[in-house]
Amino acid sequence: MIIAEVVRSGFVESVHHGSVAVLADGGESRGDVTTPIFPRSALKPLQTVGMLRAGLVPRDESDLAMISASHYGEALHVRRVREVLAAAGLEPGALRCPPALPLAEPSRDDWLRQQGGRERILMNCSGKHAGMLATCVANGWPTETYLDPDHPLQKALAEAVTELTGEPIAAVGVDGCGAPCFALSLTGLARAFRRLVEAAPGTYERRVADAMRAHPVLVAGTGVDDSVLMAAVPGLLAKGGAEGVVAVAVPGVGAVTLKVDDGGMRARTPVLLAELRRLGVPVPAIEVLVLGGGEPVGDVRPVR
Template sequence: MEKLAITTRGSLEDMYTFGTVVVVDEKNNIVYEKGNSEEIAYPRSSAKLMQAITPLSLGAKEKFNLTEKEIAIICASHSGEDFHIETVRGILEKAGLDESYLKCGPHYPFKEDVAERMKKEGIKPRDIHNNCSGKHTGMLLSCLINGCSLGDYYKIDHPVQQKITENIEKICMCKIPREHISVDGCGVPVHAMTMREFAHGMARLSDYENLDGYEEAAKDIIHAITNNSKYTSGSDRIDHKLISKYPGKIIVKSGANGYFGGFLPDRKLGIAIKTYDGISEKRNLVLIELLKKLEVIQKEDYDYFDNLYSKDIKNHRDEVVGEVKLCL
């Protein structure tokens, strides 16, 4: 890992953000690297696009008549807005299920005004409010198609989780040892691999015409997210802001603890970012800087994104007392 950002306070350097950034093409050639591309890390929710390959490649779109919005939310870390909850519930109803089948655990929505409304109304969060409820619904669809048990779908030895692992290995062209498979925040397996391997997998998703066995699934995911990015993240999230600003040019998926994955569909480039302080604001700034270097973010849009994701460090009187300097 290397220094990706320096946070100043006054004239001194106050904090450092270390990590790795790697960009590779569909042939696994490194296009850009800062840090160690062989660093092993958990992609966390950045892997949801790869996890969604399983239900779609099994025929979930056709069997359950899934819309683009529904496919997008199967790939989501959603904010728990009303349209997110309604979409997840709609998929479950199509499958003859209800939210009691979800095993992702409850938490209040990421969207602060929705969470505050629930608290004021005395509504406790349920599993469906979990940002991963769409992903878990996709796993339940896979169970129904394969005739697998539903109650333990989240366990590492369940046939659906075994299939997901197999598909991720094929997409990333790597072997994931058992000791590199742990449990994510929502209770399902999460797969650690090198940054380069994950970026290569993302590049291969963008090159879906050559993704043997997953062509239609990957194409459906790309189209669904491009047209419905708000469903994969939320109305005020960086994923949605970037994808909707440059439709067809970029797909990005945030992950917990400083991870970000994505790809450039028209250039067949995969991206993996890991910041080891785990601060999402710093990770977002690193992503914005990288996309400027790759000329995805156009110069005329610099002010737009710089205002959305400011580098200024402010005190409680809203005075600027420092800044974040990017080291890419």
């Protein structure tokens, strides 16, 4: 199903196919919302709930936002990941995510000017890995093998994802960060996100949702869509994932999740904003521009 068009100089240059799951009164799902996909980093809030259930004790509630993040490697992100590790008595060398450079261009440029190279702590999933390690320390579990699917940590996270989504995990793969990733449907993902925002205060689910919404810049970064949306819309919870996935929930409204079939990230936000507006959510305008010669010559538009 076509969900977005790429328009250049007034002509449709290409289209994006995908599926959208809507769990809300007056909402309508489109495409295939029951076949399992890999939501990738959109699962991080659910995994953070699993860490809390397994015994993680954050030194500060804002750490839950950092552990749920796909951060852009800004200075505050790197500092906070170090602090999560230090609180567990660990050094950055304990991380098993691959070395990387910051995703934020200014931060990457600053890092390179300082003659810095790729480091594990700069990888956008390092917050999640720090939380996984801290959970292992809290339980006395081995830290060297925390990415093994048979590790007690990963079994606990799989159990939490299964319970929150209300469906069995269809497959277990390896995410880009090296951690196990779980396949499930867009409907299951929407069900879990709605549960997070509608949970009672003080529950593990609500603590994760509240931390992310209270500290949106930790979840992604300055000017990044997830952070912009959570800062602009009271109560909105948002988390994107690689290969064109995003999940959003608003208390009292419902949840929207979507997957762009070709993995193109540029179609996510226009389609998501259009769906939220249909549900009456007052979202900000976030344009995805098509450039020619460095200047805007078109945009990406949702198709309904």
